[in-house]
Amino acid sequence: MIFTQKWTGRRVGYEESFPVTVPGDIQADYAQFMGWGDVNYGDSWAKFRQLEDDTWVYSTRVQCEANENERVYFVTKGIEYEYDVCMNGKVLLHHEGMFTPVDVDITEALSYGDLLEVIIYPHPKREGAAECRDQADQCCKPAVGYEWDWHPRLLVSGLWDETYIETRKESFIRDAEVFYTLDEDLKGAEVRFEIDCDGECEVELYGPDGLLVYRGPERVIRLENVKLWWCNGQGHQNLYQWAVYSDSKMRRGRIGFRRVRLVMNDGAWDEPSVFPKGRSNPPITIELNGRRIFAKGSNWVTPEIFTGQIDWGTYEKQLDLARRANMNILRCWGGAIINKESFFDLCDEYGLMVWQEFPLACNNYVGTPHYLAVLEQEARAIIKRVRQHACHVLWCGGNELFNDWSMMTDQSHALRLLNKLCYEMDFDKPFIPTSPIMGMAHGHYHFHEVDTGRYSFEIFNGSSNTAYTEFGVPAIVDVEQLKLAIPEADLHDPKPGGVWQSHMAFGAWGEESWFCKGILDDIFGPQETLEDYIEKSNWTQCVGYKHIFEEARRQWPHCSMAINWCYNEPWINAAGNMLLEYPAKPRPAYYAVQSSLRPVLPSARMETFAYDGGSVFSAELWLLNDAPVEVSDTIHVYIIIDGVKEHVMDWKTGVVPAQTNKRGHKIQIQLPAEAVTQKLILRLESDRYDVSEYELLLRGKKKVDEPEVKILNM
């Protein structure tokens, strides 16, 4: 039986206790108790700084006792970050690490109403480290809370996931996991139940149609005509349900049968070709059930600063939007938490493949004995939980560890340990030590490099990486959203320092990011109002993302991944690269990306973003198809300038095989010398699919005299 307890919180050194929510974060509870207001607004976030080195206590009076032949357990899926579990003042468990489940037998120390406490130690900070993410380089706490370029410095801890008291009979099922081995031809499978229980158990297996496949005492079941699990866009998300029963407990779960491998990208074996000769690029193409997949999606970051508040609903809104955006993969970035169970459940259902990183990001996690011990324990817990999910396709050591801002290498013991643990515990799953590895690339994160004059168009047209697993185009969020974060007095005065800066509009990643005033001025000239900047930056974000995603798809099968930075955000940033504004509001760029990720779409490859009036505009036509079916289409090409829609040509694509792109004609058009608006719209209409439209910059001499421009002062 499960007993949910009522807990109270206390800040050590202070008398008063305060109400807490479990699961939750004790700093959030304390802030509410103190009336600190919405963390998203103004500089409220900064108040949490004073709580960083505090110790906290969760207390509860246990509302149950053990019957005969029962034992009582304190159970939680995880406690952030270092803590003691105490009964009546006696320490039963000391632990470091938030991803290891807790399962403490409290029977001996227990009477009804006894005091159960969880003492939470101060946030780990490596001694001598600068006050930034460096402080996290000897622990397994997510580095993001120590400040990132889209996350304020705000550290949380506490009973952040499901927590309860449980009474258990002898026949309690301590653990049940289901493994399978698919036949080489993927038609049949051997299913193995591994059950940790002292009593008798029965197992059940139901098909994706809900019909019973097996019920009985066997632990190994042979299955024929297996219905495979596919990612979004490639087939059904078939999930089998299983359950294990003893006379006092049931455990249940789901299996999605699929085979996943990393295979070599097309052409990778052909390089290098001259002496002295190096190695070929490593494989980064996902092969799912024998089919090579173009992985298209986004980087998933913490969806809430207060991770204890994340629940099924939080995930469901964002993940449903990801599925609707035609995504098939999410990269769960190593700076953030390992998500709660419902995240993976939903990804299983929605066909969103999960690339899971361990909690290492942008630091040198030196392999000291203490760090390796904590990492091993946390990694084992993470692997054991995540490996069960059909959606999970890839392990990764962490984010950007092989670059000079991290300085880990292939020799780093932490990464060798993770490789070893994944080999031992999840043999068939691919593992990469970090992203990017050889052949892959991260960046750029701006639409335009002022110093080189390159737009993201030239940058990606000129690149030939095997996978683009981070790239971003920033934009300012809309005014309604800004009002929830920026006080009225500052709203129309965006500038470095103050609340605009703490909400990441300035100085977040270099001076420009993420408002990018200098970049926007360079492209469009100085703008008059905040709304003008918002409009222009959203224009660049939409067309920029659209071009990069489609260019990466054009590079298939040499390139096999396009995963932008980033999908979501944990609070209200004033500007950034995300597709959803906090908490789950699609930005214009969301719809642009949704359009670019359609299984089949007409697409155009432009050389750049900005065109001079009177010059020749050219674009190459493509039909992009990553669906597992052959297609054909006729594409009608139009140019729209100043509202005049001009028919350019029609392209009959002919048959385009499954998962193949087809290159078409290169259109070339003499642009007018003058135009009223600065927009050149290329529009591709289709007989079968939705329209694709690209808004480009036309630097024609304006037909009418310009009014005097009032420069926005910042």
Added chain:
Amino acid sequence: MIFTQKWTGRRVGYEESFPVTVPGDIQADYAQFMGWGDVNYGDSWAKFRQLEDDTWVYSTRVQCEANENERVYFVTKGIEYEYDVCMNGKVLLHHEGMFTPVDVDITEALSYGDLLEVIIYPHPKREGAAECRDQADQCCKPAVGYEWDWHPRLLVSGLWDETYIETRKESFIRDAEVFYTLDEDLKGAEVRFEIDCDGECEVELYGPDGLLVYRGPERVIRLENVKLWWCNGQGHQNLYQWAVYSDSKMRRGRIGFRRVRLVMNDGAWDEPSVFPKGRSNPPITIELNGRRIFAKGSNWVTPEIFTGQIDWGTYEKQLDLARRANMNILRCWGGAIINKESFFDLCDEYGLMVWQEFPLACNNYVGTPHYLAVLEQEARAIIKRVRQHACHVLWCGGNELFNDWSMMTDQSHALRLLNKLCYEMDFDKPFIPTSPIMGMAHGHYHFHEVDTGRYSFEIFNGSSNTAYTEFGVPAIVDVEQLKLAIPEADLHDPKPGGVWQSHMAFGAWGEESWFCKGILDDIFGPQETLEDYIEKSNWTQCVGYKHIFEEARRQWPHCSMAINWCYNEPWINAAGNMLLEYPAKPRPAYYAVQSSLRPVLPSARMETFAYDGGSVFSAELWLLNDAPVEVSDTIHVYIIIDGVKEHVMDWKTGVVPAQTNKRGHKIQIQLPAEAVTQKLILRLESDRYDVSEYELLLRGKKKVDEPEVKILNM
């Protein structure tokens, strides 16, 4: 007590038994019995083909019995490759793998004179594989015997290492290993004896000076003022001796205290520098005792076809020459055997660092359950033995596994397993999955690319790899050596096919290798006699190796390794890249390399090998210094043409710091239009160090009329 047995051999299916040598290879014994003659001569090697699928039996009558409280063991360091051990016809052990020691208790089955047999199964060949090294891709037998471009197809097996019967009392020491942890400042160490013995033991430790450091019962000893082990050229090879005694057994060994790491090459963190941004090159600079080392040496291959015949003397001759050639590293290539104990003992003494590969080379070793099981068992035995040696600095998965002729990847289970086992069993030792990894390179193996016109000069001047771990310049061996392999009738008729081809002069690696007639003709014009070709090819080998080694040293510290292909050979090849002719005879190129690997030398960087008469010759002067001391010198530069030595200039280098190269002037000289000989000699004399001399090709118009050239017909 140890009893050496007398064994006889038998080919299953044949009546007659034959005498065998143990250690040895049963095919060699059989060949001797059959009078097949020297395997090096003519096509004798081909006779062994008929023995490939035979089963063999070693037999002996055990010449001892166990006394009371004793047990009797059959012991061998390894049996190649799959075998049964039988007593009186009963199988006591079935085993696959030649690197796992055998330790079989035969007491129960034993009376004096009993029959002990070892049944050797046919050589492993993967079913369906072509008759080449592919057959070895599911076993841990060295691939080289299945034929390589310098090794005939000739497979051996048998009791290839130390083998005996041993009687053991209860206090027998089953195992003793010594581990240590050096202090961070490398001044002190904790020494730990790990002893597997049921009786009482004492331990002893003696310093490099032979004086007793400790004797007594402790298993953990604290040592101060540790004398470190250094590689050749960087300091002394200090070795401590240890012994462990019980009342019936002694075990002894040596410790060389040193700390070894792979650290980033200079400048590697600065790249890549533009977006989209990949990863930095992995580290490949050896840091020994805190000092970065330029690793200079050669690829070590099997020194005998009949690996059972290899003994201390075999190794000593070759390794002493390596040390004298100023080498500090040997790459023990994955296609060959893991060497016997005396190899590592000698490398410990001579300061030759050992890069040890596992037995994988140029194949895709697919991770089937059977293969992974054999690999794990063999790898554990290899790691346990080799990790004890001071000389051992690097583990490597195998040779060229990440290229299209092998098609393994970072995802290959075999390599992930090896990484895991090295992490578990030899935590502090670097591991790389293969050679080359990112940044490194293998090749070229020719002096001249006829199609591009590039010489090894242009090829390496234009490369900027972090490590050159294979490169070769072939030459024909000398006539006296050729006579030992090529029958008189064929000697002056070198041509593809027949005995010249089987001794690797033609068709070994493409048509040209390794005689390289077309290449030599392209450079020098058609030659008259075999001796002329030998002279010309040795000229290119000497100057080619000299240039490559010195150019790699000039690229320090961006580049940190120069390891040529290859050092030795296992039989008489007619031509090849090796520095020693079989068995241990230095070629002219050996001395050229020896000169280029001196700790300090004047060196010149030429742009190419061949110069037209009347053109301007230029060369950049360098002082190369990889010694741990600062140096200075005056270098006197001369040009010699037609025997006339002309003084060009003197360069005072000034002070050159330890382990640093200094770039000097670039000399520029107008060459004469005509010359008698085709040689341009650049000679660098030094006040302090030996001379450096480079023989280049001067394509002047000959001063005298040429006699009609008689073209050697091939």
